[in-house]
Amino acid sequence: MTIRNALRDHGQRYRPRMSCLRKVEKVLLEMQDPNTGVKSQPQRLVITTIPHAITGEDIVAWLADRFQIEAQEAKNFGSVLVALGYIYPLQDHKRLVIKADASLYPIYLAKRNIRKKGILELHEQEQYNRLHKWMNHKWDFIVMQAKEQYRAAKERKKPDRVVFDCQERAYWVVHRPPVRKHTHTLDLHSFNKALYKCKPFTIYHGRKHYFLPVRCVTDSELFSCRLVKYCATYSGHDPFLSKCLPSNPWLTDDTTYWSLNMPNVEIPSKMRVERWTFSFKELLSDPRGRDDFRLFLKKEFSGENLAFWEGCEDLKWGTAATMKEKAEQIYKTFLARGAPRWINIDGKTMEITVKGLKHPHRYVLDAAQTHIYMLMKKDSYGRYLKSPVFKDTMKKATNPEEHKFNDSQLEQNARNRRPSLSPIVIRQQEQEQRAKMAANAPVDITQVMSKLSKQSKEVPPRPPNK
């Protein structure tokens, strides 16, 4: 179990994630400014006049102007404002709210039932029936309340009544959306033409200012140059910035790009080989690159460095149960005096490693691994890039032509999408291959002898001859 931290700031309880709403409220306050805000006018709705109504078009235009953004973004922003309930539509309510526990909602539904004389929207009707069944014991009270509210509302002036009614509908829409997939969608087609009103509210004063000035904090020039250089080096390989050769599978539905770049493909592509030259890390992290490097090291008779490094990685990331044996195995194979694949590390590192091996843990070979890594990077990597092995690979590398599909071909590709081999199958195949290789590998006589001696102890007594 993890240790509990004594000091805990229960952020959600004391400081809810409302900073974005404060910003939104600020924007809305600006919108309501009579001089610089959105144009509002009294709007006729059937036979009543609603004061201070605004059109969707005006909202979008004002937002686009205020923030210097495109119309689509302004529309999106406006629709989120509606979804949050800061602006509510005067017509065309598409959603209604469902609240099953309190009686406010049933009162509201009952009131509407009375007003509309029994004509409610379908989901409203469903909810009404459901609530009627569940809250039967309180139904008299609910109906009485609804009648009271209806009577009181009748005494208000018509414009106020319509506005209040719309506010109420919007409130329930936001707080109790119906059980549907898209709870906050906005019909963008009618958005522009529909009429809206801003909910009046007060904004906090003296609050922390959340808009931070755009300042690029000073940093080391070295870092900026490194960053720019990294981006420049890799931008030719970034599918979002330059073309994928032969084509991006997601765009053309043609998977040639992936089959050409399989982890263990025989002949890599030119782009892939180029990436190996960017850094040693790139070379090692690409399985095909690592294979090529291994071939080169074999020719130089220094393959044990890479094997040791791989063994250490296996130890670090492997399962805890086999850790001790792995550490012992690596020590016997690479570090012990007279080991079959002895690696060359300096005296101090060897001392630290041997000491650590007395109580082996997964990071015990870290120092030695780092040393070998730096050795390979500074020495072997440079020579590899100049070697005939690499030059040969580079020459043979494929440079696929860019695909040029016309529309009908693209459609055909889309129809011919095929599934690929599951990673599970691939792993099974790899395991089989490894088993085959192990079976054919040169036999280590010491291991065979120890295995035989173990077996002789386990062999059951021979059955008597028939």
Added chain:
Amino acid sequence: MCDQTFLAATFGPCDSCGKASPLMNIYVKNEPINYCSFCVEMMACQGLQSGETLTSLKKESENLKKKLEEERGKLTDVELHQVAEKVEAVAALSIKTRRVLKGHGNKVLCVDWCKDKRRVVSSSQDGKIIVWDAFTLNKEHGVTLPCTWVMACAYAPSGCAVACGGLDNKCSVVPLSLDRNENLAAKKKSVAMHTNYVSGCTFTSSDMQLLTSSGDGTCALWDVESGQLLQSFHGHTADVLSLDLAPSETGNTFVSGGCDMKANVWDMRSGQNIQSFDSHVSDINCVKYYPSGDAFASASDDATCRFYDLRADREVAVYQKDSIVFGASSVDFSLSGRLLFAGYNDYTINVWDVLKGNRISILFGHENRVSRVRVSPDGTALCSASWDNTLRIWA
């Protein structure tokens, strides 16, 4: 490796408990001592010593913070966008939705790519995990978990298992199988046990280890086979919402971001908090390393994304705009690191130019907030998961 952060971790007997383990190098009253992470934790929980009061300790920490800022300010004064002025601008991108993955019954909370560049695993509020072949839109595997709100999911590097966790306070590993009739949930193995919800999980370089972050304020490294806790990371004072492993081969560090507005960089071996960045003004929802491994970006509820350099130990860029008022929930870099994709709670994904700091384009399409964006391993596509129950592949 000299162009990556490399720490020499010391191993050996701890100064206080004597056990041999990876040690943290800390300074108490300017004296270096070597304690194992457990003893450090014990020390942190001690009460006030004689001569110390809460105010005096607070003052001391403020002074140290000020000193740190001074040291940071001494570094040379060239801003990132000045150097980037000479770089040519990114051409207009035409990124469109190429696939829409429909099938979840409720909000999709998390998504992760498989190393084969076309499969994804996604988890949702309805307790289901689906493994898709995003290219053909096939659903290959489905797992139903007993808990709702599966907030974290991860694909194993081998592609043969997935990890998932959420409100059940656990992170479990489910081995995938080709047999369609098999009930995958039966083979589920609980690996991580936290005292609060699991907000993020990721495998390390192999299937055998799992790194998790949790609402109880800690991150932890687990051995999958045995379920053993290998290392725990304490330092956040509120829920940890996200983590990311460094992409270096030595792979020894990771960064985490939490509700305490801090992003911390940790050494996986010793459990030590190496660096901390606290320039955000609201919860950090997501952290992601730059492809080269010596910088990272964070997305926060304060509607900004920030970019931090690990070697200069400071924030180097802020990505924000007046018209963006809703929090950013997730970030990811493109392959070259030039583009930063950020998903926001106003249903959009903004594409930022990392070097110049301006926004290149916006991606519309989702009908509810975007919970996670992930670039595919070969950089060919972007997958976004949203509360509108769908996932979209953009390219």
